[in-house]
Amino acid sequence: MSHQSDNHTVPYKSYLWILAILIVLTIISVGVTYIELGNLTVFTAILLASVKSTLVLIYFMHLKFDNKLLQYLVAAIFILLGLVLFITFLDYNYR
Amino acid sequence: MTTLAHIHRDDEASKLGMWLFIFTELLLFAGLFIVYGVYRYLNPVAFHLAAEELSVTVGMVNTIILLISSATIAMATTAVRKKNKQLTLLFLMATLFLAFMFMANKYFEWKGKFSHGIFPGSEDLQRLGHGDTLFFGLYFFMTGLHALHIIVGFVLITIVAVRVNNNTLTFENPVLLDNSGLYWHLVDLIWIFLFPLFYLIT
Known part of the structure; x- marks a missing residue:
């Protein structure tokens, strides 16, 4: 079988690290809403969401490999x- | 045995197919995000006031639930490659449980809104005006469409769990588990943007 799925195994620990970072980023994104940022509010929220989604794409969705x-x-x-x-x-x- | 060995299988193509489907999903939700963005731009005050009606705590809890569920299904793809059936099943069950928790939260959230007279086409909403109608219309449609994806994911992961249980999905053919994982991460990805847009930006 030459067309086997890739057998690259990601260690559990990597996923747990990414999860921890994602949760911290979520808490930060809620935390910054208490700070008056004015015009930057929307920008900050979108920026944090983009960082989170990039992590999900690269690590959880396996794009890195x-x-x-x-x-x-x-x-x-x-x-x-x-x-x-x-x-x-x-x-x-x-x- | 010889016939089994000759069954054509191309996991790389299966994965590419799944990604193409994910692209269409991203475009679907991106269209909705544009609609949201434009209406927010045209009705800033109404959107500001309406967004304050939503509970940030409920939104944050649901975000964390979905993030954990994404990690558990990702760990299931590792467990299946390590030939650990028990752990694979455990991670899949955890994912299903978290999906259920998400939906339970969503149910109470929507129920609260309904009991306050806020639902598409309600008289209270019409009295509040155009901007609020748009905000809650988009809120119910987008979170509703997202919830529909959660239900589909739930069914998909259940099928995967059954197949892992009866040994028809193992380390030799984990592609269905991988693709279900990709789909579940997509659901997570969409929520990552829904959460700030509806709950955080007020």
Whole structure:
């Protein structure tokens, strides 16, 4: 069987570390809402969510150990999403 | 035995297929996030006031529940590769339990809103105005669609657990478990963005 699934085994400990970081980031994202950040509130929330989702994609979703094609595809999809969001808001801002 | 050995299997392709499905899901939710963003931009005051109605504590508890469940299913993919059936089942059961807890929290959260007269098309909401109707319409639709994904994930993980239990899913063919894991992480990923957008940004 040449097409076996990859047998790269991630140690339990790595997953637990990532989980701990994700929970800390969640608590931080709640904590910062008590600080008056003004215009930066939305930015901070999105930034923390982006960091968390990147951790989930790379470690939980195994992208770190996947082939290059998949890594590029996932990156491309997120760039596409970012562009669509950006262009939509550009449009709404200057209407 | 010889026929079994010749069954065509391409795990790499299965995984790629799962990712393509995940891309369509991401685009679906991204569309909804854009709708949310635009309406928030057009109704800042109403969205600000409406978002304060939601309990940050409930949102945070549910976020942590989903994060832990993501870690448990990820650890199940490790356990199955270490040929530890008992531990694989334990991690899958933990994931199912956490999914149930998430839905239980969601049920009480929605029930609380309903009893306060806040549900799509309610008279109270219409009295509050256009912005609140939009906020709660999006809230119920997006968290509802997300909850639907949780239910699908629950069924999927149950199937995986049954197959692990009767030894038809082992370290030799863990691709269904891997793909269910990917799907479950997607559900987690979407919630990671739903939580700040509805609960934190007020």
